[in-house]
Amino acid sequence: MDTAKLTILYTSDVHGNALPIIYGTNETADSGLAKYATVVKRARKSTNELLILDNGDLIQGTPLMTHYVKEHNDKANPMIGLMNKIGIEASVIGNHEFNFGKEILENTVDQSSFPWLSANTINQSTDKPYFGIPYFIKTLSSGVKVAVVGVTTHYIPNWESPDHIDGINFKDALTSLKEWVSHIHRIEKPDLLIASYHGGFERDIESGEPTETLTGENQGYQMCQEIEGIDILLTGHQHRTLTGTINDVLVIQPGFNGQGYGEIEVEFNQDQGEWNINKKCANVLELKGVPTDSEALEYMKELEDSTQQWLDQxxxxxxxxxxxxxxxxxxxxxxxxxxxxxxxxxxxxxxxxxxxxxxxxxxxxxxxxxxxxxxxxxxxxxxxxxxxxxxxxxxxxxxxxxxxxxxxxxxxxxxxxxxxxxxxxxxxxxxxxxxxxxxxxxxxxxxxxxxxxxxxxxxxxxxxxxxxxxxxxxxxxxxxxxxxxxxxxxxxxxxxxxxxxxxxxxxxxxxxxxxxxxxxxxx
Structure with missing residues (x-):
């Protein structure tokens, strides 16, 4: 019997943490994309099939990014530069992506060598996804077909400045995901479907008891219960660390500020020409003890030096x-x-x-x-x-x-x-x-x-x-x-x-x- 294996690495809510530093005190920290880059490089050497994703809230959140937007936005966005070097294959639009305005966000998307997914973030003029493709397909060397679809919490208009989201319609994330999952299975017929949702869980993932007022901001539990055809749900937004299973859907959330990342292993076997999921498991791993990638440090040096000078004024x-x-x-x-x-x-x-x-x-x-x-x-x-x-x-x-x-x-x-x-x-x-x-x-x-x-x-x-x-x-x-x-x-x-x-x-x-x-x- 033929078998295949896929390793998925993903981050969420990195919030501008490129380097292992806490800017308020200048203390070192076990976090940041410069450390995560080491993880990915190691994985590429040891893993045949690798899928690397980000789940949103990438570009805002540190003084580094505030300084970049105020003084250096004529240059490449450093978070995108790092993710391009890391080689991620897609990111999902998060709510904080809009904080610096549409021009910064659209430049960010243009500079990315990977697509930004958000099937429910719609251009009001065209009624199509504002940031391009709603999903993408990756076919492994074994022939296993993997679909990744992205959606974003539709609660953004309750937080964001109207001029930052002008011309954008945020459709219900649950309804949109249900439609796209059905479409993907009908048209693409994937062996594995991953939903990457910049949103979290409105209920306890084990008991099902509500953990917050049910506003629609977070719909992860409902997605698992009501949408047929999701194999893995990657989540974020809530800054939680969790793994579990809801209605046979593997769920995970990897924390925030680049302190950790999610690792998902999926094993397949082939029966009469069809690939079946034999096993899927998820872990959240910390960056503690991981060395910082020297290439990432060198790439960030000029902007980091400028940021430090600005902060000390x-x-x-x-x-x-x-x-x-x-x-x-x-x-x-x-x-x-x-x-x-x-x-x-x-x-x-x-x-x-x-x-x-x-x-x-x-x-x-x-x-x-x-x-x-x-x-x-x-x-x-x-x-x-x-x-x-x-x-x-x-x-x-x-x-x-x-x-x-x-x-x-x-x-x-x-x-x-x-x-x-x-x-x-x-x-x-x-x-x-x-x-x-x-x-x-x-x-x-x-x-x-x-x-x-x-x-x-x-x-x-x-x-x-x-x-x-x-x-x-x-x-x-x-x-x-x-x-x-x-x-x-x-x-x-x-x-x-x-x-x-x-x-x-x-x-x-x-x-x-x-x-x-x-x-x-x-x-």
């Missing part, structure tokens, strides 16, 4: 204390760093009500001298600002949504709602407001926790309108803030927040740490 000084010692306490009680970000946003937008969040638990705030490294370590997303016209009722609804971040834990203390931690940390979806006074009582039921909201000492009026500045992710409804989309836009500030923070320091070379305790979180 002093931009301003702090008088007082803006360091964050406890991220949780910085959310429970007003912190001077949060007040600083609010002041930047209000100054840039020219309004007196602002919304922001502490973006992750690694933020350390600012010391006495602030460099660009400090800024990008604390504000790692390329968000721009939007001023919305909101009613008092909208503000109250948003505060109630934000207040769901807290619970009373088993010790009777205020803690973090597990829904904001698992399956993916989403601390950035807890907002704090400036320019109003309010109180959250965590002992009250979710939806009834805001005990008062005042502006200038007077209760807000539910049917009056207020000008509020917030980032574009939140203004588009990101984090399921459904009260914000389609509200009147008063102003858009096109510079991203990193640039606005630098601009603020140019206006105020030394910034005093101030603290206006305008909100309370009590139990």
């Amino acid at each position: 002093p931009t301003g000084c702090i008088e007082g204390d803006m360091t964050i010692k406890s991220p949780f306490q910085a959310r429970v009680k007003k912190h001077s760093f949060i007040e600083f970000i609010q002041n930047v946003q209000m100054a840039a937008a020219g309004v007196d009500i602002s919304v922001t969040s502490l973006l992750n638990n690694r933020s350390t705030g600012f010391g006495s001298i602030v460099t660009m490294r400090d800024i990008v370590a604390n504000y790692m997303y390329p968000n721009t600002l939007v001023v919305l016209e909101l009613t008092g009722a909208d503000i109250l609804a948003a505060l109630e949504k934000s207040a769901s971040y807290f619970i009373i834990n088993d010790s009777g203390e205020i803690g973090v709602n597990p829904a904001f931690v698992h399956p993916k940390p989403q601390h950035y979806n807890y907002d704090m407001w400036e320019g109003i006074e309010y109180r959250i009582n965590v002992r009250n039921p979710v939806g009834s926790r805001i005990e008062f909201v005042r502006k200038d000492g007077k209760p807000i009026v539910l049917d009056e309108t207020y000008a509020v500045v917030l980032n574009n992710y939140r203004a588009n409804g990101g984090g399921n803030y459904h009260m914000f989309p389609n509200k009147p836009i008063i102003k858009e500030v096109q510079q991203d927040t990193v640039e606005l923070i630098r601009w603020y320091f140019e206006q105020h070379r030394t910034v005093k740490a101030t603290l206006t305790e305008n909100f309370q979180v009590i139990k």
